[in-house]
Amino acid sequence: MPINAVIFDIGNVLIEWQPENFYDRVIGPERREAFFAEVPLHEEHQRVDEGVALRDVVYPLADRFPHWGEEIRMWHDNWNDLAAPAIPHSVRLLGALRDNGVTVFTLTNFGWDNFPISQEAFPFLKGFDREYVSGRLQLIKPDPAIYAHVEQDCGLAPETLLFTDDRADNIAAADARGWQTHHFTGPEGWAARLVAEGLLTPEQAQ
Incomplete structure (x- = not known):
């Protein structure tokens, strides 16, 4: 055919598309594991793929988990390092x-x-x-x-x-x-x- x-x-x-690699470099593997275990990053990111603006997903998520706020905002602010x-x-x-x-x-x-x-x-x-x-x-x-x-x-x-x-x-x-x-x-x-x-x-x- x-x-x-x-x-x-x-x-x-x-x-x-391995965001964990970015965070391993920036915050270290041990802290990254704790971060990903607590914050549903990949699950929330599916909303971006479905049509919600990246910032509108990431910044409210940072507000939900303020102790991880800086790391969560990197998902938006450092996009071209992440992907x-x-x-x-x-x-x-x-x-x-x-x-x-x-x-x-x-x-x-x-x-x-x-x-x-x-x-x-x-x-x-x-x-x-x-x-x-x-x-x-x-x-x-x-x-x-x-x-x-x-x-x-x-x-x-x-x-x-x-x-x-x-x-x-x-x-x-x-x-x-x-x-x-x-x-x-x-x-x-x-x-x-x-x-x-x-x-x-x-x-x-x-």
Whole structure:
């Protein structure tokens, strides 16, 4: 089946999304463990992906846990240190696909207001033919509705879409709609898949 578009997730595919690493550097692993055990950071952050402004999630959370207030506000104030660094091999694969004239989209759980901040820090995130950002759509993976929106908006048959994501539940939801998929566990495997599909040469996939 021909592939008409390659669709990238972003977090842990193109840029790392491991906020614990940032806090380990800033406050140390022991204090970070206590911080994350008490404050529901990842759970609250899902509201950002669903369409609430990052500051409107983070600053009230800091008020709820004033003894962690400074650390919580870093989630907003130090966003480009938190959602970083880039994954260089994946970035090269994205560039090589574009150089070959392959249509590339992103389908990402990301806030409407912090996505542009990341795009300024990582200009390759501006290079997609279409951007499907959960916070803008107020739909979030793995809700089938966000995949249906992609299909309707781009007008491409599901079986001609090749999607990579690091989360198995997001991949399973795409599989259920007939998309071609690759569960991302590292750029090497993704590179091999793109070569196998004839989208890149082995040299381009390095």
